[in-house]
Amino acid sequence: MTAVKYDQGADGIVTLTLDLPGRPMNVLHPDLTNPLSDAITRIAEDKNVKGVILTSGKKEFLAGADIDGVVQITDPAVAFELAEQFKKLLRRMEKLGRPVVAALNGTALGGGLELALACNYRVAINNPKTQFGLPEVKLGLLPGGGGTQRLPRLIGIQPSLPLMLEGKTLNPEKAKQAGLIHEVAADADDMFAKARAWIVANPNAVQPWDDKKFKWPGGDSKSPANAQVWAIAPSMASAKSYGNYPAITNIMSCVFEGGIVDFDTGCEVESRYFANLVTSQVSKNMIGTLWFQLNAINKGSSRPQGIEKSTVKKVGILGAGMMGAGIAYSSAKVGIEVVLLDSTQEAADKGKAYSANLLDKDIKKGRQTAEGKDAFLARIKATTSYEDLSGADLIIEAVFEDRTIKADVTKKAEAIIGKDAVFASNTSTLPISGLAEASERPKNFIGLHFFSPVDKMPLVEIIKGKKTSAETLARGFDYVQQIKKTPIVVNDSRGFYTSRCFATYPMEGMTLLAEGQHPRSIEMAGLQAGMPVGPLAVQDEVSLSLSLHVLTQTRKDYAAEGKTVAEHPGVAVVEKMCNELKRPGKKAGAGFYDYPVGGQKHLWSGLAQAFPLQAQLPQQELIDRMMFAQANEAAKCYAEGVVEAVGDTNIGSIFGWGFAPHQGGALQYINAYGLEKFVNRSKELAKKYGERFKPAAILVKMAKEGSTFNA
Numbered sequence: 001m002t003a004v005k006y007d008q009g010a011d012g013i014v015t016l017t018l019d020l021p022g023r024p025m026n027v028l029h030p031d032l033t034n035p036l037s038d039a040i041t042r043i044a045e046d047k048n049v050k051g052v053i054l055t056s057g058k059k060e061f062l063a064g065a066d067i068d069g070v071v072q073i074t075d076p077a078v079a080f081e082l083a084e085q086f087k088k089l090l091r092r093m094e095k096l097g098r099p100v101v102a103a104l105n106g107t108a109l110g111g112g113l114e115l116a117l118a119c120n121y122r123v124a125i126n127n128p129k130t131q132f133g134l135p136e137v138k139l140g141l142l143p144g145g146g147g148t149q150r151l152p153r154l155i156g157i158q159p160s161l162p163l164m165l166e167g168k169t170l171n172p173e174k175a176k177q178a179g180l181i182h183e184v185a186a187d188a189d190d191m192f193a194k195a196r197a198w199i200v201a202n203p204n205a206v207q208p209w210d211d212k213k214f215k216w217p218g219g220d221s222k223s224p225a226n227a228q229v230w231a232i233a234p235s236m237a238s239a240k241s242y243g244n245y246p247a248i249t250n251i252m253s254c255v256f257e258g259g260i261v262d263f264d265t266g267c268e269v270e271s272r273y274f275a276n277l278v279t280s281q282v283s284k285n286m287i288g289t290l291w292f293q294l295n296a297i298n299k300g301s302s303r304p305q306g307i308e309k310s311t312v313k314k315v316g317i318l319g320a321g322m323m324g325a326g327i328a329y330s331s332a333k334v335g336i337e338v339v340l341l342d343s344t345q346e347a348a349d350k351g352k353a354y355s356a357n358l359l360d361k362d363i364k365k366g367r368q369t370a371e372g373k374d375a376f377l378a379r380i381k382a383t384t385s386y387e388d389l390s391g392a393d394l395i396i397e398a399v400f401e402d403r404t405i406k407a408d409v410t411k412k413a414e415a416i417i418g419k420d421a422v423f424a425s426n427t428s429t430l431p432i433s434g435l436a437e438a439s440e441r442p443k444n445f446i447g448l449h450f451f452s453p454v455d456k457m458p459l460v461e462i463i464k465g466k467k468t469s470a471e472t473l474a475r476g477f478d479y480v481q482q483i484k485k486t487p488i489v490v491n492d493s494r495g496f497y498t499s500r501c502f503a504t505y506p507m508e509g510m511t512l513l514a515e516g517q518h519p520r521s522i523e524m525a526g527l528q529a530g531m532p533v534g535p536l537a538v539q540d541e542v543s544l545s546l547s548l549h550v551l552t553q554t555r556k557d558y559a560a561e562g563k564t565v566a567e568h569p570g571v572a573v574v575e576k577m578c579n580e581l582k583r584p585g586k587k588a589g590a591g592f593y594d595y596p597v598g599g600q601k602h603l604w605s606g607l608a609q610a611f612p613l614q615a616q617l618p619q620q621e622l623i624d625r626m627m628f629a630q631a632n633e634a635a636k637c638y639a640e641g642v643v644e645a646v647g648d649t650n651i652g653s654i655f656g657w658g659f660a661p662h663q664g665g666a667l668q669y670i671n672a673y674g675l676e677k678f679v680n681r682s683k684e685l686a687k688k689y690g691e692r693f694k695p696a697a698i699l700v701k702m703a704k705e706g707s708t709f710n711a
Contacts, residue, residue, distance in 0.1 A: 077275070101120065114146055140286040149263060161255065172184045234252060289668055329358060394422045460486070505538070583604065668709070
C-alpha cells in the first residue's frame with residue numbers, strides 16, 4: 001500500500017493524498033517522501049496535469065519529521081544530506097510550472113508546515129483545535145526543510161522570528177491573520193472547492209521568492225528596519241537563554257544570512273545549521289526527554305494497566321486559597337462541576353473570583369466571551385457547606401500544611417461523599433500514608449500534588465500511599481490527564497520526589513550566601529545553569545516562613561520517632577532570615593529581595609551586612625554545586641523507589657521545579673555529564689563542601705558497570 005494516493009480528475013487536477021501506513025499521523029519518513037517524489041516526477045512528465053492539491057488521508061495533515069530517525073543521527077554529514085534531500089523534493093514541487101495548493105484538513109507542524117509553505121496556496125478547515133507552526137526549537141532543533149527561508153520571505157523577518165524562536169503554534173484564524181495560510185474553509189468540501197477554484201484562476205502560479213520582482217515584506221536583513229533588529233536580537237536572546245539553547249542562535253543566523261543571499265543559497269545555509277543541531281548534545285537531551293519520555297507518560301506508561309478509563313464529573317475542593325482556587329479553575333475549564341469549599345463564604349467567594357479574573361484577562365485577549373465566562377463560572381459553586389460535596393467523584397484537600405486541620409476536613413468530607421469517591425491531598429511534603437490514617441478508606445486515599453500557579457504549571461505529582469489501591473491510582477491519573485496536565489507517579493516519602501529535590505536548589509544557594517558568596521553571583525549561576533529563577537529569588541517566592549514551618553514540622557515528626565534531622569547548612573539562613581531579620585519572603589514584601597510597590601524587585605541591600613562577603617569562588621563552582629545537589633538527590637530518589645521510572649524522574653524535574661530543560665532532566669544531566677565523571681566530581685565537591693555531595697550509591701555502581709539511566 002502506497003503512502004501517497006494519486007487521483008487525477010477530469011479537470012486535469014491531481015489530488016495527492018498523504019496516508020502513511022501503520023502510523024496514526026503522517027511524518028516525514030522515506031516511506032512517505034519517496035512515493036511523494038515519484039508522484040511529483042509523474043506530474044512533471046504529464047502535460048495534461050493542470051494543477052495539484054496536496055492533502056492528507058488522516059485526521060491531521062502532517063506532524064513533522066520522523067523523530068525516531070532524527071535522534072539516531074550522529075554524523076553531521078548525514079543530517080545535512082537529510083535536509084538537502086527534502087529541500088530538493090520541495091524545490092521540484094515548487095518548479096513544476098503548475099499551481100500547487102495545500103488542502104490542510106488538520107494540524108501541520110514542523111516539516112508538515114514546511115511542506116505546505118512550498119505550495120503556492122494554502123487552504124485550511126477552520127477547526128480551532130488545528131495548529132500550524134514551526135516548534136522545532138522546543139526539541140533543540142530548527143526548521144530544516146526551508147522554514148527559516150520561506151517563512152521570512154512570506155510574512156517578513158520580524159513577524160517570523162517569534163514563531164520560530166518561541167515555537168508558537170496558531171489556529172487557522174490566527175494563521176490566516178499572520179499570513180501562514182491564505183483561506184479558511186467551513187469543511188472538507190468547501191476546502192477542496194476553494195483549492196480547485198484557485199488553481200483554475202491561477203494557472204501560472206509562481207512562488208514569491210522565484211518571482212523576478214520579489215521584494216522582502218518589511219525588507220531583507222540589510223534594510224534599516226531589520227538592521228536595528230539584528231543589532232539587539234542576539235543580545236536579547238542571549239540574556240534569556242544564557243547560551244544554553246544553540247537552536248536560538250542558529251535560527252537567527254539562518255534568517256539573517258538567508259536575508260542577504262538568494263533563496264537556494266539560504267536553504268543550503270539552513271541545512272548546515274540544522275546538521276549542527278541534530279548532532280548536538282542539547283537536542284539529544286531534549287528529544288529523549290521532552291519527546292520520547294513525555295509521550296510515553298502521556299500514553300499511560302505509569303498508569304496501572306487493565307483498569308477501565310474513568311472521568312470525573314464533579315470534584316470537591318477543600319480550601320479556596322491560591323492552590324484550591326487554581327485547581328477549581330483547571331477543573332472547570334474542562335467542564336467538570338466544581339464545589340469550592342472554605343470555612344467562610346468570603347474566602348470561598350474569593351477563591352471563585354480567581355477564575356473570574358483569569359477569564360476577564362482572556363476576554364481582553366479575545367480568547368473568551370462574556371457568555372463563555374458566565375457558563376464557566378456557573379460550574380463553580382463557592383460554599384461553606386460540606387453537604388454540597390454530595391455526589392462528588394473526587395475530593396481534593398488543599399488546606400494549610402497541618403496534620404490536624406487536614407484530618408478534620410478529611411473526616412467531614414468522608415461523612416458526605418460516596419464510598420467509591422477518591423480522596424486526594426494536595427500536600428507538598430507531608431507523607432500520604434500518615435494523612436490517610438484519618439481516612440476510613442485509605443485504599444481510596446491518594447496524593448495529588450499540584451504546583452503553583454496551578455493554571456500555568458503543567459505537572460501533577462501523584463503520590464501512592466501504602467494502602468492506595470491500583471484503581472485509585474488509575475482514577476487519579478485519569479483526572480490529571482482530564483484537566484490536561486502531565487502526571488508523574490511517585491511512592492510515599494517525606495517531601496515525595498519534587499519537593500525533596502527542589503529544596504536542594506535554594507538550600508545550596510542559601511549555603512553559598514552564608515559562605516560569603518556574592519548574592520548576584522549566586523543568582524546568576526542559577527540562571528546560567530538553565531534554571532528559570534535564581535535560588536534566592538525562588539526561595540522568596542516559595543516563602544522562607546513556609547520552609548521554616550516545614551522544617552519545624554519535620555523536626556517534630558523525627559523527634560516523635562526518636563530520630564534527629566541531618567539538617568542542611570542552608571537551614572541556618574532560613575532561621576536567620578525569618579527569626580532574626582524578619583524577612584520571610586515575597587508575600588511579606590521582604591526576603592532576599594525588596595519588593596517596592598509599583599517598582600522592580602531588587603536584592604536587599606542589607607544582605608552584605610547580614611552575610612559578609614568572603615573570597616569568591618569560580619562561577620562554574622557555584623553552578624556545579626547547584627546542579628549536582630539536585631541531580632544527586634534525584635538519583636537517590638530513583639534508587640530508593642520514590643520515583644520508579646526514568647521518564648517520570650526527568651519530566652518531573654523539568655515540569656515540577658524547572659530543572660534546566662536543555663539538560664533533559666536530572667537523570668539525563670548525569671547521563672550526558674558521564675557517570676564516571678559525575679561520580680568523581682561529586683567526590684571532589686563532597687571533600688570540599690560536605691557529605692551532602694557524596695555520590696548516590698546507585699551512581700557509583702552504574703559508573704563501575706558503565707551503564708546509564710535508560711527510559
